[in-house]
Amino acid sequence: EDEDENLKPQIGVVRGLAWTSVGGDTLSIEVNVMPGKGKMELTGCMGDVMKESAQIGLSYVRSIAEAYGIDSDYFEKHDIHLHIPEGAVPKDGPSAGITMALAILSAITEIPVRGDIAMTGEITLRGKVLPIGGLKEKLLAAKIVGVKEVLVPARNKRNVAELDEEIISGLKITYVEEMNEVIKCALKKESK
Amino acid sequence: EDEDENLKPQIGVVRGLAWTSVGGDTLSIEVNVMPGKGKMELTGCMGDVMKESAQIGLSYVRSIAEAYGIDSDYFEKHDIHLHIPEGAVPKDGPSAGITMALAILSAITEIPVRGDIAMTGEITLRGKVLPIGGLKEKLLAAKIVGVKEVLVPARNKRNVAELDEEIISGLKITYVEEMNEVIKCALKKESK
Amino acid sequence: EDEDENLKPQIGVVRGLAWTSVGGDTLSIEVNVMPGKGKMELTGCMGDVMKESAQIGLSYVRSIAEAYGIDSDYFEKHDIHLHIPEGAVPKDGPSAGITMALAILSAITEIPVRGDIAMTGEITLRGKVLPIGGLKEKLLAAKIVGVKEVLVPARNKRNVAELDEEIISGLKITYVEEMNEVIKCALKKESK
């Protein structure tokens, strides 16, 4: 479902990886920020764990926002809407944590995210990246849409080691331990 | 149920297409905006996915409203009510996304929507149009009420190709990939 | 249960018609407005569809209130309570829509509603009147309490045509397509 134009950098849109009953899939996580009163809107048929993940991602971004020149009252004066298509497909789990945090950061800083990258990983409030499941299926899904690089939690190294080489051939696997590594790797360097 | 007068342009009213257990049907999506405090009221026996669709449509419109001369605090100072008759008929699913977004945009800009058009398509937060189901039944319902043109997600092209010619004869099918194509096609050109 | 005095005009009270498992019945829809903060209170053991109907009626009235000299911030500075006795009898469905809208309009304008009239019909956000069920039982109930005229959705004409003449003899049936016809017919002409 992803076309070539989807490999271009975008602001507030990040490609995640999902593991479903029918195999891996890519998810496009979209964030809009609007003048408002500090409301967080979550849509895309998310379960409770995923909704909590989005809250964790938001709080992490709030804790580092000052370093990006974001005013301290920014979050009280804006509403944030995070959506994951397709709207009728139930989604849950914590593994989109780093993807959601990056999409929020990109949207509020207006710095684009690389379009040729995908990522998966649970995030903690302090930005540590925790391991996830379904890695094989997720990597296959990433290859199908043509991404060049996939960010994978460092604690999933052994899971990658167990995979057939052909699965990861052509994909650059980058291990991440902390959210700042995700940001350094996936957020475009040039500011707006 | 739609008479000729329903083919006239209206402000804040857009014709959608539904796919029910008993075939296709047209839906009249109505939006009223009122001085208020930023509340979104959704009525018409909608399920959760459809309610989320309306929120996505609203956020999309908020993200483009400036281009239509809407003040940045407009949405905090107005309430928006979106209703889909008939009130006792349960409705759900994401396929009214573009219809709801257009109805909101028309209501806040007071630019009328063409009455001789119908549309179906899921919307994402960034205004991409995603494919939908039940296309055959929806097109038949559109013909019955006499619309001239139907907006269909580009990704549903193959579904149209598989239909008998007589189903679409007399109907102009316009494929849309993004919400701005929907707006260009269905929102009347003359401002109020 | 309605006595003669109930056929006198009242402010904020309108007679609706209900269709229950034991036949038709009249409903007295009561509205009080009070200085407040824009809250809508709904009582009378209403189901979700009926509650939505009241919200639709309120939004419709807000959209036409200016024409009645109501200030634009009126609805933010008042609370509205709509009640339908009897309090322990569950009620649902959209068919009290026009009745509820008229009761709200009467209460805020303080223009009385004719007491010798009854009505039934679903309302849309734009004030269109949609057809309802149980017409025969409702008309019988209207006759019992002695009303002179009943407002019926125009799209129910064929249902009236199918009734025995004796059911409607002595009753003036007025067909309505839009809410402004309801208002013209049932709201007393003299202002307060």
Place this chain on the structure above:
Amino acid sequence: EDEDENLKPQIGVVRGLAWTSVGGDTLSIEVNVMPGKGKMELTGCMGDVMKESAQIGLSYVRSIAEAYGIDSDYFEKHDIHLHIPEGAVPKDGPSAGITMALAILSAITEIPVRGDIAMTGEITLRGKVLPIGGLKEKLLAAKIVGVKEVLVPARNKRNVAELDEEIISGLKITYVEEMNEVIKCALKKESK
């Protein structure tokens, strides 16, 4: 459970009558008003219909408060707590409507309510008194605690007529059609 001192007039306390699976009982409806923000607190294990009844009673009182010298912003600047002991006994139904309305009126005006009176009746938003059930058991309970007079909905006249004379001997039965009759009868004449 009611002692002699309970037959003295009190502010914000009114004796209601309940009909339970084990017979009739008296209920002491208590109301406290406090400086606040317009909150309504309901305690005493009440079901939804009874809670709605309290809201109707409150709105009725708000609609007549001006006649008692109550400022128009009184209800926004006070919290109202209505409690019905005993706290662990589930209670429901609309028949305490007039009792709750009178307790609220007494609490806000600080005019005491006669302690030698009991009452039962559903209230409408406009102060009409609707009939109730379990009259025989309720009258027996009223006699046991020694009240002199019981207010009964006028529409329950035939139910009283069917009772054995000894049940009502010694009790003054007063029929009420409207809430203002309840107020005239039960609220003490002397102002504070």
Place this chain on the structure above:
Amino acid sequence: EDEDENLKPQIGVVRGLAWTSVGGDTLSIEVNVMPGKGKMELTGCMGDVMKESAQIGLSYVRSIAEAYGIDSDYFEKHDIHLHIPEGAVPKDGPSAGITMALAILSAITEIPVRGDIAMTGEITLRGKVLPIGGLKEKLLAAKIVGVKEVLVPARNKRNVAELDEEIISGLKITYVEEMNEVIKCALKKESK
């Protein structure tokens, strides 16, 4: 679980008595007041009836607070947290009413409560003390922790009369009809 130091007077902590499936137990009801916005926080795995009891206790205290020199806007400018350890043990019922009210009063006035006393009793909004169950088990629990005096609802007198003398030997039983008797008995005389 209560040590000698627990028999010392404390501010905002009152010993209640509970009746559980495994016998009687003492409960330590703790109240903290903090600068805030008038929120009431209830923790300790309480059921709905017990939560309502806390609200009744709070309203009672608000109704008498002026006599203790508490400003009329005190309750809008403070948050109150009432907790009953142990946090994982479900608790319900109205019998901690007087205990909760006294703990709130002590916390806001900063007047300590006697530590050598325990109490049980439902409270009404007007401060009447209603009878409770499980008296035998509660008194035994009170003796075990070494309290000298137990406050018991006057309407439970006959229940005490039926107990073996050895159960109450060494315990001073004080009967209370109204909350002001509880306050006089358990709140330390010296003000802060």
Place this chain on the structure above:
Amino acid sequence: EDEDENLKPQIGVVRGLAWTSVGGDTLSIEVNVMPGKGKMELTGCMGDVMKESAQIGLSYVRSIAEAYGIDSDYFEKHDIHLHIPEGAVPKDGPSAGITMALAILSAITEIPVRGDIAMTGEITLRGKVLPIGGLKEKLLAAKIVGVKEVLVPARNKRNVAELDEEIISGLKITYVEEMNEVIKCALKKESK
């Protein structure tokens, strides 16, 4: 899952101990404070008892915050987010009470917490430490991650006495009765 770097002091992060169906485990309790409006966000798939525990910890910290130089309106002007990874693992019970309270205190004072320590204990509103279960499994989990000292409720002394010596060899067990002992032991002395 804890590495050496996790034994370093951190601000707003405290190591708790959990007892699950598959044995003991360590929990990293994380707290972020942000400019805000006094909201408490709790994530990490917590059950109701654990959520109440966090509220108790917060109220305890509010009651002692002045002694740490925290302004009285600090809590109304900040949002607090407490998270316990991993996000998909359900957690419940009161035994993380002291850990959560300490993490909140550390986050608001910006005083780091020792990283070579772990702790378990229910907290009351007044800061008493109540006993917990699963001590053996918790101590084993603490040893595995290399902590030097474990804070244990004093009332669990007998449970420790019953353990094999090898389980606790190499671990310093410190018994705590009150939260101030926890703070003295685990919060680093040097202020920021």
